[in-house]
Amino acid sequence: MVQDPRETQLELAPKNRVAIFYENGGPDKISIKDIDNVKQSELNPGEVLVRVLFTGVCHSDLHALQGDWPFPPKLPLIGGHEGAGIVVALGQGASEYVQVGDRVGIKWIADACLNCEYCRLSHEINCPQYKPSGYAVDGTFQQYVRHTARYLTKIPDGLELSQAASILCAGVTIYRALKEASLQPGNWVVIPGSGGGLGHLGVQYARNAGLRVIGIDTGSEKQTMSQQLGCEVFIDFKTTSDVATAIKDATGGIGAHAAVVAAASPAAYELALDYIRPRGTLVIVGMPNSILPVSIFKTVLMTHKIVGSAVGNRQDAVEALEIAARGMVKVHFTLKxxxxxxxxxxxxxxGRIAGRIVLDVDK
Known part of the structure; x- marks a missing residue:
């Protein structure tokens, strides 16, 4: 592993470079500016200050900017929730969880109560008090993030921070979604968007779990990536006249055991119900603001399961990072x-991005 020399620079700068927007809209609403940094004395008990070096860019960040989800983000907002960096300051009691100099990751869930039934069962995403980073609280599109210590995830020493960034949301999300499908080694899983940010990681996590993967995407670049990462079958949805039939043909005529759909396209969900086999599972990950029409008769007859899957929990994050640290999963990203x-x-x-985008917050 090549260590970023900034990992040893633990001093607090007086200014914090941020990407902020004051109203919802398009990319023109974003301002890059310097604001006063948080002082260590201003940290609340249990809080830390993290010097972010790299952050991924997620489709959820675009939803936050556009404000097109049913529940609006806070404004003004510093978005981002895939941050990888170094702890540089501790509030009272935070040393129970991390130390200055620790390499840590910031995820979608910034905090939860840890005391309700959902939290006790490790379903923090369902906690009534959970706070999403880069949505309800300021996130990782900045150099310094004030964060709850107990919700940071330590990054394994063998994993570069630029690689870890996208694992902290995209990787954890698709890793958890594959768990929700309840598959066995040798089962077929379809991953629409297999050349995209979540999808290309899903292909690798699925292969690591011994699954057989069918990728759906379009274009030669995404086809090459999907196949190199482990898709046994690739289907270009723009050039294939009947995607569902092609998938059934590839799986012995009866369809895939599951579809894990990370695409933000309503059509991808409707199509999945046509190519999963009897007793198959549709895992909903992508979040278009739309309605999924479901045939009650067909769902009962085929005994299909439809499962929603949001981000993973704290243990999922640890597992997803450890798999990446062992070299079993690699984020294909463009650094900007x-x-x-x-x-x-x-x-x-x-729709021009293949793989993932990671930002160096100092540039």
Whole structure:
């Protein structure tokens, strides 16, 4: 592992470089500016200050910018929730969880009560008090993040921070979704968007679990990536006249055991119900603001299962990072600077991104 020399620079700068927006809209609403940094004396008990070095860019960040989910984000907002960096300051009691100099990751869940039934069962995403990072609280599109110590995830020494960033949401999310499918080694799983940010990681986590993977995407670049990462079958949805039949043909005529759909396309969910086999599972991950029409008769007859899956819990994050640290999963990303965030969102809107985008917050 090549260590970033900034990992040893633990002093607090007086200014904090941020990407912030004051109203919802398009990429033109983002401002890159310097604001006063948090002082250690201002940290609440249990809080830390994390010097973020790298952050991924997730489709959820675009939803936060556009404000198109049913529940609006706070404004003004510093978005982002895939941050990897170094602890540089501790509030009272935070040393129970981390120490200055620890390499840590910031995830979608910034905090939860840890005391309700959902939290006790490790379903923090369902906690009534959970707070999403980069949505309800300021996130990782900045150099310094004030964060609850107990919800940081330590990053294994063998994993570069630039690699870890996208694992902290995209990797954890798709890793958990595969768990929700309740598959066995040798089962077929379809991953629409197999050349995209979540999808290309899903292909690798699925292969690591011994699953047989069918990728759906479009274009030669995404086909090459999908096949190199482990898709036995790749289907280009733009050039294949009947995607469902092609999947059934590839799986002995009866369909896949599961579809894990991370695409933000309603059509991808409707199609999945046509190519999963009897007793198959549709795992809903992507979050278009739309309705999924489901035939009650067909669902009962085929005994299909439809499962919603949000982000993983704290243990899922540890497991997903450890798998990546062992070299079993690699994030394919393009490195850009924080100043490039508006153009990154524009590329995301236009569907031009293969793999993942990671930002160096100092550039």
């Amino acid at each position: 600077g924080l100043s490039d965030l508006p153009s990154v969102f524009e590329d995301m809107i236009q």
